[in-house]
Amino acid sequence: MLHHPTITHWLTLSALLFSIGLYGIFTRRNAVGILLSIELMLNSAVLNLVIFNRFVASGDVDGQVMALFVIAVAAAEAVVALAIFVSFYRHRHTLDVTQANQIFEQTDRLCESGNSTP
Amino acid sequence: MHDGAISTFFFYLFAASSIALALGVVLGRRLLRSAICLIGVLGCSAGLTLVLGFEFVAGIQVLVFIGGIVVLLLFAIMMTSQGHTFEQQPTLRRRVAGASVAAAFFAVTVSVYMNADFPVPSAEELAVSHEGADEIGRKLLSNQGDGYIVPFEVISLLLLSALIGGIVIARKHAPEDQDQDQDQDHDQDLTNHPTDVGS
Numbered sequence: 001m002l003h004h005p006t007i008t009h010w011l012t013l014s015a016l017l018f019s020i021g022l023y024g025i026f027t028r029r030n031a032v033g034i035l036l037s038i039e040l041m042l043n044s045a046v047l048n049l050v051i052f053n054r055f056v057a058s059g060d061v062d063g064q065v066m067a068l069f070v071i072a073v074a075a076a077e078a079v080v081a082l083a084i085f086v087s088f089y090r091h092r093h094t095l096d097v098t099q100a101n102q103i104f105e106q107t108d109r110l111c112e113s114g115n116s117t118p
Numbered sequence: 119m120h121d122g123a124i125s126t127f128f129f130y131l132f133a134a135s136s137i138a139l140a141l142g143v144v145l146g147r148r149l150l151r152s153a154i155c156l157i158g159v160l161g162c163s164a165g166l167t168l169v170l171g172f173e174f175v176a177g178i179q180v181l182v183f184i185g186g187i188v189v190l191l192l193f194a195i196m197m198t199s200q201g202h203t204f205e206q207q208p209t210l211r212r213r214v215a216g217a218s219v220a221a222a223f224f225a226v227t228v229s230v231y232m233n234a235d236f237p238v239p240s241a242e243e244l245a246v247s248h249e250g251a252d253e254i255g256r257k258l259l260s261n262q263g264d265g266y267i268v269p270f271e272v273i274s275l276l277l278l279s280a281l282i283g284g285i286v287i288a289r290k291h292a293p294e295d296q297d298q299d300q301d302q303d304h305d306q307d308l309t310n311h312p313t314d315v316g317s
Binding site: 003004005007008009010011012013015016017018019020021022023024025026027028029030032033035036037039040043044046047050051053054055056061062064065067068069071072073074075076077078079080082083084085086087089090095 | 143156163178186191206215220231257258266288
């Protein structure tokens, strides 16, 4: 017979999801794969906020409001990260994060052209 | 919706499927399949939120997480794959490092949870209905001490700047040549042409 889930069950579930995302961050080499793992971890954080709202502060809605904020920030983060990935792929033709070890190649050119038009 | 055998059943169902799909996200070597598994994980998570009784947050999770973010990720995977979306198997060192860090985090967190003394809500507290969309809206827009009007406005600014930043970073090439021609003709009064900044 299954136990009725208590708050410890819920929190263990979200900690397990977070750990799986952590493993993904350590093992992936593709930048989009790392972003997938980060979304997994953000999702478990949202779940944690909602769980605490349900079981600890049952009369308030602060946990739900915080969950909405986390979702909005996750959307903004995904947009900027994907723009960076597309730009990086256009220059290097790869998304391997172990190859992403310099940023000055393009920035030099950018600074020069910026300074040449005072 | 919290009491009863039905919510218990749905909790274990969604928990098992979300863990299995999360392992699919992390362990698979095909990125598209991982993204599809991520859709499943987020859907199960929305179901768990529904089991907790928060319909509004569950709906937002489906709309924004699945409808927005994962679709964006799918776009990125398709744009940045040269016909192959495989990824080679990670080295043993990476796998050992990742597994040990994840296991250490999980062990520490669960030991904290086991020793923590959470306040157990009474039955009538848990029976409070949570049809909370109007309450959430009032909380978001209230300028009282416990309101969230300032973070709400900051979030809107953040989304706007992320929109503009995404366009600026990911646009194709700065239109240098045409701009230089036009600049000599038109630009006596506009010393700072805005398109020159990012070129």
